[in-house]
Amino acid sequence: MIQKYPSVLLESAVNEFAKLPGVGRKTALRLVLHMLRQDNKTVENFSSALLNLKNEVKYCKSCYNISDADICPICANPARDKSIVCVVENIKEVMAIENTSQFKGLYHVLGGIISPIDGIGPGDLQIESLVKRVSEGHIKEIILALSTTMEGDTTNFYIYKKLAPYNIKISMIARGISIGDEIEYADEVTLGRSILNRTLFNESFNL
Numbered sequence: 001m002i003q004k005y006p007s008v009l010l011e012s013a014v015n016e017f018a019k020l021p022g023v024g025r026k027t028a029l030r031l032v033l034h035m036l037r038q039d040n041k042t043v044e045n046f047s048s049a050l051l052n053l054k055n056e057v058k059y060c061k062s063c064y065n066i067s068d069a070d071i072c073p074i075c076a077n078p079a080r081d082k083s084i085v086c087v088v089e090n091i092k093e094v095m096a097i098e099n100t101s102q103f104k105g106l107y108h109v110l111g112g113i114i115s116p117i118d119g120i121g122p123g124d125l126q127i128e129s130l131v132k133r134v135s136e137g138h139i140k141e142i143i144l145a146l147s148t149t150m151e152g153d154t155t156n157f158y159i160y161k162k163l164a165p166y167n168i169k170i171s172m173i174a175r176g177i178s179i180g181d182e183i184e185y186a187d188e189v190t191l192g193r194s195i196l197n198r199t200l201f202n203e204s205f206n207l
Contacts, residue, residue, distance in 0.1 A: 010032065063075050080105060080106055084141045085142055086108070088109055089111075114155045114158060130163075142159075143173065144170065
């Protein structure tokens with residue numbers, strides 16, 4: 001059944017909210033009506049926050065994490081172990097791992113994982129920049145912390161092959177996280193233990 005709206009402006013706003021991931025048209029309508037009930041200042045603050053985010057947010061020149069400055073606070077922190085780099089899919093995994101308080105190294109955000117069905121290849125990700133970081137000789141260990149899906153494993157293997165020429169340790173988080181699970185949804189205790197109990201990549205896949 002096609003929803004009829006009493007206002008073209010209302011329908012347009014619902015259409016935009018419905019483009020958000022996980023938001024259906026009923027939820028979009030509820031959100032729009034909520035915003036409509038707010039005063040102008042609240043709506044202006046909401047829209048300004050989104051515009052400022054889009055126009056002013058930066059990506060760390062070192063790890064590609066979202067940042068307010070050219071170098072993110074994690075990379076700029078002298079207390080972090082710069083010899084260990086944890087490779088993750090996106091900012092959500094960085095936040096999840098940071099919440100465990102179990103990892104004291106740096107990160108490298110790929111910006112996705114290899115997924116041919118979605119048209120995402122190695123060239124669409126921050127893999128070559130990772131190779132460049134490793135080639136500079138300061139990194140002793142790479143931890144692959146991608147989701148335990150087919151796409152995640154494919155990306156892990158591709159990165160492993162790209163880094164094979166370098167004399168570094170390549171490990172991956174322990175499989176305390178169930179096969180097919182997304183890292184961002186793992187509880188902090190399980191994720192923290194998976195980081196601490198990481199295993200060598202070639203031992204995990206018998207390479």
